[in-house]
Amino acid sequence: MALTALQVKNAKPGDKLTDGGGLRLDVDRNGNRAWVFRYTSPVTSKERYAGLGSAGDVSLAQARDAAQEARALIRKGLDPIEHRKEQRQAAKVEASRSITFKAYAEQFISGREVGWRNDKHRQQWRNSLRDYAYPVIGHLAVAEVDTAAVLKVLRPIWSALPETARRVRGRIEAILNSAKAEGLRTGENPALWRGHLDQVGLAKRRKSDVKHHPALPYAEMPQFWKSLVTDTSDTARMLRWIVLTACRFNEARDMDGAEVSGDLWTVPAIRMKAERPHVVPLTPLAIAQLPFRPVSDVSLSSCIKRHTATPATTHGMRSTFRDWAGDCTSFPRDVAEAALAHVVGDETEAAYRRSTALAKRRELMAAWANYCTKDSVNVR
Incomplete structure (x- = not known):
């Protein structure tokens, strides 16, 4: 039997009131009322419960509309909870397009430099990115930095300044890893060395190019x-x-x-x-x-x-x-x-x-x- 607005309003702690079609109103022991959609996932065939919001914020009519949309997704073979997660992730990535690599990198450094004891280490991070990365990829959205962009940073300095290039690559990789962890990027890290950049023509130094440091016998x-x-x-x-x-x-x-x-x-x-x-x-x-x-x-x-x-x-x-x-x-x-x-x-x-x-x-x-x-x- 379908619920009425009055039943929703007068629901008591512990009540679980069914509206039909998988829609239910749950009331916890503190009297908080929440809409829940109960369904069987078309992907895993397992029973799941999707929260549709508080009854104080979402009306009965709105909850029914949300349940109807969820049922439409299920008919298409989509899991409503997973679909919602994907939408949120996509929205986050879209929002990241307004965050440039430079802005995110500066935020990354500021958040970690308190743990860096040495002032020279802090300076090297900022200076190397300022001199070599920012002029090339600083203006790009952090989500849009790709392999071609990373190579554009590294190729001019790879042979001339090998140690600097190695460190710049590692710093870009760390920054992009952090951005991915925060949901601002998807996919593989374009600054990854092993199995990626080592395959695209960035030559390793020849043994003849390596200068040995004088050592005490x-x-x-x-x-x-x-x-x-x-x-x-x-x-x-x-x-x-x-x-x-x-x-x-x-x-x-x-x-x-x-x-x-x-x-x-x-x-x-x-x-x-x-x-x-x-x-x-x-x-x-x-x-x-x-x-x-x-x-x-x-x-x-x-x-x-x-x-x-x-x-x-x-x-x-x-x-x-x-x-x-x-x-x-x-x-x-x-x-x-x-x-x-x-x-x-x-x-x-x-x-x-x-x-x-x-x-x-x-x-x-x-x-x-x-x-x-x-x-x-x-x-x-």
């Missing part, structure tokens, strides 16, 4: 450490941290104390060259170097020169570690490569190795600390 490391350990400056503490963890300069420079938990240091993906989190097992000696005030790479280079006459760089300390691991230990190659956060094999294989090699990497880093400090008295 590992045979000289114990003597170098013996001198370095007498230096109690923040610069020396940071350098000892880099040596003991085999990390990159920027990973140490931008480190936040919250990244260290117990004897593990988790470097977030945003600071990693491979753009995925890296877990570093810490020896007691490495932990003893904390905290330190981050300094520039120039300061670290000066510190190296104070403690050895051999030409060497901060980044070269990673090569020192790798040469020692290969020549002086029996640890498998993939364990040493994992310690350096190098990509070995495909993505699945690399993920497996990261998860299984941690115990072995603990042993490797402990052996490295023992080698560096032999015949030394360490200052903690």
